[in-house]
Amino acid sequence: MNSIFDGKLRVLDISMGWAGPLVGQMFAEMGADVIKVEDTHHFDWWRGSLSMAPPEMQPIERASVFNTANRGKRGVTLDLASARGIEILKRLIEVSDILVENFSPGVMDRLGLGYQSVSAINPRLIMISMPSFGSDGPECNARGYGNTVEAMAGVTGLTGYHDGAGQRYTLSNALGDPVGGLNGVFALMVALRERERTGLGQLIELAQVEALIPFVTEAIVDFQFTGKVPAARGNRHREHAPHGIYRCAGDDNWIALACETDDQWRSLARALEIDDKRFANASARKANEDALDAELSRAIAPLNGEDCVARLRDAGVIAAPVNPASAVIADPQIQSREYFVAIDRAVVGTHLYPGAVARIPDTPLRADTPAPLLGEHNRQVFAETLGMTDDEISELERIGVIGSSPRQYRVAQ
Amino acid sequence: MRYRALSDVRVVDLTHFIAGPYATKLLADMGADVIKVEPVWGEGGRKLRPHRAGVVAERGGLFAFLNLNKIGVTLNLKHDRGRELLAGLLDGADLLIENFAPGTLAALGLAPDELIAKFPKLSVVSISNFGQDGPERDGKLNDLVLFARGGWTFPVGERDREPLTPPGSLAQYVAALYGAIAAMQALAARDLGLGHGQHIDVSILEATVATMIYETVTFQYTGIVRSRAGKRFAVGPFLIVTLKCKDGYAGLHCVTDKQFEGLCDLMGRRELASDPRFNTALNRMLNNDALLEIVEAFFIGRERKWLYREGQRRAIPLVPIPSVAEVLEWEQTRARNYFETIDDPVLGRIRVPGTPLRLTSHRPEASRPAPRLGEHNREIFGQRLGLSETEIETLKRAGTI
Numbered sequence: 001m002n003s004i005f006d007g008k009l010r011v012l013d014i015s016m017g018w019a020g021p022l023v024g025q026m027f028a029e030m031g032a033d034v035i036k037v038e039d040t041h042h043f044d045w046w047r048g049s050l051s052m053a054p055p056e057m058q059p060i061e062r063a064s065v066f067n068t069a070n071r072g073k074r075g076v077t078l079d080l081a082s083a084r085g086i087e088i089l090k091r092l093i094e095v096s097d098i099l100v101e102n103f104s105p106g107v108m109d110r111l112g113l114g115y116q117s118v119s120a121i122n123p124r125l126i127m128i129s130m131p132s133f134g135s136d137g138p139e140c141n142a143r144g145y146g147n148t149v150e151a152m153a154g155v156t157g158l159t160g161y162h163d164g165a166g167q168r169y170t171l172s173n174a175l176g177d178p179v180g181g182l183n184g185v186f187a188l189m190v191a192l193r194e195r196e197r198t199g200l201g202q203l204i205e206l207a208q209v210e211a212l213i214p215f216v217t218e219a220i221v222d223f224q225f226t227g228k229v230p231a232a233r234g235n236r237h238r239e240h241a242p243h244g245i246y247r248c249a250g251d252d253n254w255i256a257l258a259c260e261t262d263d264q265w266r267s268l269a270r271a272l273e274i275d276d277k278r279f280a281n282a283s284a285r286k287a288n289e290d291a292l293d294a295e296l297s298r299a300i301a302p303l304n305g306e307d308c309v310a311r312l313r314d315a316g317v318i319a320a321p322v323n324p325a326s327a328v329i330a331d332p333q334i335q336s337r338e339y340f341v342a343i344d345r346a347v348v349g350t351h352l353y354p355g356a357v358a359r360i361p362d363t364p365l366r367a368d369t370p371a372p373l374l375g376e377h378n379r380q381v382f383a384e385t386l387g388m389t390d391d392e393i394s395e396l397e398r399i400g401v402i403g404s405s406p407r408q409y410r411v412a413q
Numbered sequence: 414m415r416y417r418a419l420s421d422v423r424v425v426d427l428t429h430f431i432a433g434p435y436a437t438k439l440l441a442d443m444g445a446d447v448i449k450v451e452p453v454w455g456e457g458g459r460k461l462r463p464h465r466a467g468v469v470a471e472r473g474g475l476f477a478f479l480n481l482n483k484i485g486v487t488l489n490l491k492h493d494r495g496r497e498l499l500a501g502l503l504d505g506a507d508l509l510i511e512n513f514a515p516g517t518l519a520a521l522g523l524a525p526d527e528l529i530a531k532f533p534k535l536s537v538v539s540i541s542n543f544g545q546d547g548p549e550r551d552g553k554l555n556d557l558v559l560f561a562r563g564g565w566t567f568p569v570g571e572r573d574r575e576p577l578t579p580p581g582s583l584a585q586y587v588a589a590l591y592g593a594i595a596a597m598q599a600l601a602a603r604d605l606g607l608g609h610g611q612h613i614d615v616s617i618l619e620a621t622v623a624t625m626i627y628e629t630v631t632f633q634y635t636g637i638v639r640s641r642a643g644k645r646f647a648v649g650p651f652l653i654v655t656l657k658c659k660d661g662y663a664g665l666h667c668v669t670d671k672q673f674e675g676l677c678d679l680m681g682r683r684e685l686a687s688d689p690r691f692n693t694a695l696n697r698m699l700n701n702d703a704l705l706e707i708v709e710a711f712f713i714g715r716e717r718k719w720l721y722r723e724g725q726r727r728a729i730p731l732v733p734i735p736s737v738a739e740v741l742e743w744e745q746t747r748a749r750n751y752f753e754t755i756d757d758p759v760l761g762r763i764r765v766p767g768t769p770l771r772l773t774s775h776r777p778e779a780s781r782p783a784p785r786l787g788e789h790n791r792e793i794f795g796q797r798l799g800l801s802e803t804e805i806e807t808l809k810r811a812g813t814i
Contacts, residue, residue: 001602001606001607004598004601004602005601005605006605008605026594030598030601062634064630064631064633064634065627065630065631067630068630069626133745134745134749136748137744137745137749138744138745138748139744139745140745142721143725143728143729143731144732147646147664147666148664148666148730148731148732151734151735152732154737154740155579155583156662156734157662157734157736157737158581158737159577159580161574161577166657166662167644167655168644169569169570169577169655170646170653170654170655171565171569171579172567172568172569172625172639172646173565173625173626173628175624178587178623178624179587182587182590182591182594183769183770186439186590186593186597186770187770189594190418190419190597192601193418193419193422193597193600193601194419194774196604200774202772202773203773204771204773206770206771207749207771209745210751210767210769213740214766214769215581215583215586216581216737216740217474217478217479217765218462218463218474218475219581219737220740220741220765220766221474221477221478221763221765222462222474222737223736223737223741224474224741224764225464225466225474226463226466229736229737229738232580233580234577234578235557235575235577237557238462243557244557245557245561245575245576245578252640254561254567254575254576255561256558256560256578257558258555258557258558313552316553318554318555320559320561321561321562322561322566322567322576323561323562323563324564324567324628324632324639324640325567325625325629325632325638326632328625328629329629331562331618332548332549333543333544333547333549333550334618336547337544337546337547337619339622348634351633351634352630353630354619354623354625354626354629355619357591357616357620357623358591358592358594358595358614358615359613359614359615360595360598360599360602360611360613361611361612361613362602362607363602363607363611365598
């Protein structure tokens, strides 16, 4: 046994973007055979998306985010607007254990792929639907993406500077997406275990916004206890001070630090040569936090960030640089554990990708297999998995039900 | 809410604070038999905010949520008898989940590998700040510093100000999800052929970094390190932005040509769609400031509800930015019975998030409140481990339970 599933579990991934594809990617890490199905007309929008880069840098197959979220999958194409395409998809459903979809509510039914239909084909199939706000309810048809899901979960309403006059900010990572995906993986693992007992598949519905709301439970319960909506606290803490981010020498270099005890503060004050009675104890520091931040900003501004963090850590203060992406990859702890993995992917070459988080010694997760090119595994999957002949596959290519070149080029979506 | 899908799974839960307890809550919500083992003075998470005014701190509101559906016992693991009783609980258990500082279990004579050798069916999931090895394994961390180090903070906030940290303990919950998945992975590996349990290592820092794929991979492809873009997610060939409106803020996610045409229509400015400054994604990036100015001026005079309704009518991902109070009252969560009212024995009635996983194989049942300190000592040590009433009393007096 080299991996958890050793190729004995098949996942059919017809989702797009991040939340759904992450589910398939994590099953690929476990050694499942994950088949990603795309339409040559409407292929996964992330395939042509290089977030934050100008459009001329975004030809298909060069998308960092797609190439991360679809690692380890076999890629096939099917024209889902054609009866023949749907028929072949149903044949794949027949031989699969899991079906992952994140279309808008109602789309699967219109394609004739609602749970009733697919479970009739394969009663052992576990299907997961991952709509943004749910598949029912008055606002189920509202369009949601990572950032809008994050807003509706109450996260954005809490994200602002302590003195920011109300302005709210979006997180940097579209958190609703990976959180939706992680919940999806967990749900499927539960359903698979249950299937071992019952022999039956089932439908799992996962509204992405509902997966993220638990993360702000503290604020939700706080409101119920006090009747007041918790304020955005920015970098500050409700009790502790200092607790903030300060500029150091160089261009856009910052460090984050926090003192949670008087001892930590005394070490910090010694390390930075600050001697001020206004900051003698926790309540005094909190009461004079503006002055405290000003004093720390003055003391830290001329220092080299790395040296400063090292000095503070030696003194027992909780501190780290505010890392841009480049520094995250170079973080000594992350490097020493070889968290990032190098992958050579066709078209783009070799880069480092985030590895599998859980370290499982005897059945290790593998996150180092590249994402497929559009339709890369058409022949392999349709021949080996569905038993089609070369002629049949060529015919499908000729009539455009499958293909390996995009029929429509769409930018960044 | 609670399902019975994992009713055959037995978990011994030594976790505290947030990341560990949320991991075991996910299992408990799916019906696993989770025995939460606390020190006799209670785990630190009982003291977490928020607190209800006038209620002595047996627990705060977050503890009441994170420990729903668990059974609670106390054990002093520094006592020989305490460790013996723990071994009794581990005998026949599938999982031990813990988030102590690395090395703590070994120092107590409970090294995970030795436990697995003794109880071959058992897997141990360890969640820790930095992982079980590495030069900074024993370093200090809190949420502010975790977000900063993991890359979440640098791209957020005003260009000319300090980067802005995300709120609360979001990444602890992400790590909890990885922990709960790891627990299920251990069970799957064991039952699909491996035959024995494993010790799994989950680093909260790595779980934090795992969600940063926009940054860590994109920058290698493009050489572009995203920096702060104020109210915008980034300056790119799109407008993803939080905008001030008449009665608060709204979130706009305008990326495709279609969405941009919808936005122009919403503003009654359809001519902008063909304006040479904005007619392509590239032009919308090059003239992002000018575009933002136009959109800002429009939003400031409109109400959130109107923007949400009219925006969504045009298929634009446009939402009002709700406060947590508004999330509680949101029609959509109400219609789907998402929040659950629990009757906490100490804090009274509280509405808390329900489980996001809607399995159709079971009907969800009401959650069981978080346990009082040692609430199930009698039941577990007496009925399950077969201790007599006198033995239990003796252990109590000795401070073992």
